[in-house]
Amino acid sequence: MVSSAVKKYAALCMVCLCSSLFFLGLYQFNNKYSQNTIQAANGILALSEEELQKSPVRFLVSGWAFYPDALLTPEEIQDESHYMRYLSIGEQTNFSSPANPSPYGCGTYQMTFFLPERKEVYALEIPEVFSAYNLYLDYDLILQMGEPAQGTPLVQNRMVTFYGGKPVTLTIAVSNYDHFYGGIVYPPAFGTMLAVNTTRGIRFAFCLFGCTVTFVCALLSFYFSRRMKQKNTFLFGLICLAMCGLSSYPVLHMLAAVPVFPWYTIELFCIYLVTWLIVVLQNRICRPGFLPAAISNGVGAAFLVYAFVYGMMASHLSIGAIRFFSASVFCYKAASALYLLIIAVLAIHRGEKRSRPIFYAAAAATCAFIWDRLLPVYEPVIGGWFLEWGSFFIAAAIGYSLWRDVIEGYGNSLIFQEERKQVIRQLSMQTEYSRQVSEAAAENRRLIHDIKHHLRTIDRMASERGQTEI
Numbered sequence: 001m002v003s004s005a006v007k008k009y010a011a012l013c014m015v016c017l018c019s020s021l022f023f024l025g026l027y028q029f030n031n032k033y034s035q036n037t038i039q040a041a042n043g044i045l046a047l048s049e050e051e052l053q054k055s056p057v058r059f060l061v062s063g064w065a066f067y068p069d070a071l072l073t074p075e076e077i078q079d080e081s082h083y084m085r086y087l088s089i090g091e092q093t094n095f096s097s098p099a100n101p102s103p104y105g106c107g108t109y110q111m112t113f114f115l116p117e118r119k120e121v122y123a124l125e126i127p128e129v130f131s132a133y134n135l136y137l138d139y140d141l142i143l144q145m146g147e148p149a150q151g152t153p154l155v156q157n158r159m160v161t162f163y164g165g166k167p168v169t170l171t172i173a174v175s176n177y178d179h180f181y182g183g184i185v186y187p188p189a190f191g192t193m194l195a196v197n198t199t200r201g202i203r204f205a206f207c208l209f210g211c212t213v214t215f216v217c218a219l220l221s222f223y224f225s226r227r228m229k230q231k232n233t234f235l236f237g238l239i240c241l242a243m244c245g246l247s248s249y250p251v252l253h254m255l256a257a258v259p260v261f262p263w264y265t266i267e268l269f270c271i272y273l274v275t276w277l278i279v280v281l282q283n284r285i286c287r288p289g290f291l292p293a294a295i296s297n298g299v300g301a302a303f304l305v306y307a308f309v310y311g312m313m314a315s316h317l318s319i320g321a322i323r324f325f326s327a328s329v330f331c332y333k334a335a336s337a338l339y340l341l342i343i344a345v346l347a348i349h350r351g352e353k354r355s356r357p358i359f360y361a362a363a364a365a366t367c368a369f370i371w372d373r374l375l376p377v378y379e380p381v382i383g384g385w386f387l388e389w390g391s392f393f394i395a396a397a398i399g400y401s402l403w404r405d406v407i408e409g410y411g412n413s414l415i416f417q418e419e420r421k422q423v424i425r426q427l428s429m430q431t432e433y434s435r436q437v438s439e440a441a442a443e444n445r446r447l448i449h450d451i452k453h454h455l456r457t458i459d460r461m462a463s464e465r466g467q468t469e470i
Contacts, residue, residue, distance in 0.1 A: 008348070012363055019364035019393075023371040023386055032059040032187050032379045033090060039063055042086060045190075046114040057191030057199055059381075060111065062088040064184075067108040068095050071148055071173045074139050077110065089187040090377060095176070102319060103130075103182030106148065106175040113190075115164035123196035124170070125159045125189040128253055130179040131260045136171040137162055145257065148175040155264075156257035157250075159200065161193055178260040178315045180322050186379060200254070203382050207250040214244040217399065235281045236402050239395050242277060245270040246388070265311030272307045275336055276300035278394050282340055282362075285401065286347035286355050296339055303332050330373075333387060337362070337369045340394065361397030365390030 028034055037055040038047065040063025066087045067077065076082075095107040115122065126135065131153035132146025137160070146154030153176070162168060176182035189196055221237030224230065249267050252258065279300045283293040310317070310325050317325075344359035368390030372378075378386065 011360065015360045015363050016367055019367040020371065023368060023375075023389070026380065026383070026386070026389075027371070027375050027378055030381050030383060031377075032189075032381055033061055033377045035059055040111055043110060044112050044114065047116070049116045049118075052116065052192065055191070056195035057189055059187040059189050061090065061187045063111065064089065065110040067110070069105055070108055071106040071175055072108040072171075073134075073173065074110075074136050074169065074171045077108070077171065089184050090379065095174075095182050103180055103322070104177050104315075105182065106173070107183050109172045109174070109184055111170050113164075113168045113170065115166075115168065117165050119163050119165040121161050121193045122164055123159055123161050123191065123193040125157070125196050125200060126172075127157050127186040127188065128155045129172070129174055129184050130181045131155055131176045133172050133174040135160065136169075136173075138169050148173055151175055151177040153178040153260040154257050155253065155260060157253045159196065179264060180310075180314050180317055180325075199381065204251065204254055206382050207247055210247040211244050211251060214240045214247060218244060221402075230402075230405075232281060232284055233402055235277060235284070236395075236399055239274060239277045239281065239398070242270050242273045243392070243395060246274065260314065261312075264314070265308065268311040269304070269308045272300075272304045272332075274391050274395070275333075276304050278391065278398065279336060279340065281398055282343065282358060282394070285358065285398065286343045286352070288343040288346060292339075292343070299332075300336070303328070333369055337366045337390070341366050355401070357397040357400050358394070361393040364393045368393075 035055070035058060037058035038051055039045070039058075039061055043063060043065035045060070045063065064087055065084055067082050067084050070082055072082065095102065095105040113122075126143070129145065132148040132151065133144070134141055134148055135143040142162075143158060143160055145156060145158070146152045172184065174183050189199060218237045218240035221233050221240060225234035225237060246267070249263075252263070276297075279296050283296060287293075306325075306328070310321075313321075340362040341359070344355055344362045347355035348359050365387075368386040372386040375386075383389075384392070
């Protein structure tokens, strides 16, 4: 007969295997960098009719002509000699040049499209570009976000359309002085207007659905927390509210143009607020002891403040400060994943059955962290990054455990209320019966008294008149 320990380890291995397959599937099929499509080379993207039919939408990752430290127009690129190199989107998050490897500054991206001769409308989706840019189509300025020349930031996910049938040159002149990322960080999407709009619509619907679900869960958690006086349910409501804030940002960037400050500071704050609240709530559920809980809660709160200050100072950071924060994020995420896994293991070892789903979710989150390190070149087409999925798994497991307790407690409360009603009903019946018995006893006493009085009267009359026959 298989022991319970073997079953637990087998279940753990199955969770790790399934979560790893899930993340590998995301990397292969939901990754802008792993799409099997023709990319630009040396600043030129040539597409045939067959290639567009096979892949109606593609993400422009490689082959960009890049002019660092220069905010250029198409005329200036043609008329003057500027330093230029070719790069791929995602390989850096700054305007890197031999003289200035910094996210602050300016740069110009350019790509020429050779499209089929028939005149068809094509679409180009421009994701968030940090943090102001001019977009030129051939020699015409067709889109401006913020004021690149003055360094005035403005960020939004936008889409532009143009006709094919002739070579089209796309030029994007970007400046950034307000964010720790600089330039085009996320690859633009290009294809037929229907395909690009469909991809945008699915992404928007997915984010809106996630935002709605988490917000409803937050409201329900706050309601049951107040109704049943459960602090854990209140903390879970805060987690749902923070996750709602995260999932609402893609929707916000599609609907409105917003400045970098304070929106990206709030977004960064929400990311680490979710992590800290998960640690706090899991400490309350798994009960690792006062000292480990106090240390982990304190470290999480300190890092939350650090991330907030880092976001507030985004326009005044040095290269050393940016690199130190990146290293700190790596260490903090690794330590958090390991800590959550350890306290869940210890809780199960103590025999707390309700910690088992949290243990498996922590194992899945640990796999998410490992694959995030092993597969760094990943950006989802739809949905979130690996670590966001890991946080979602833990939040879902905690929510499952809490809601199971809430539903059980609420069910017990309903049963207790029904039993209380039955007891009150039986008590009222017993009271009514006692009242009727008392009235009957009083009536009997009255009858007995009347009969005795009647007999005494008859006896007196008989003795007085000598009528014994009475």
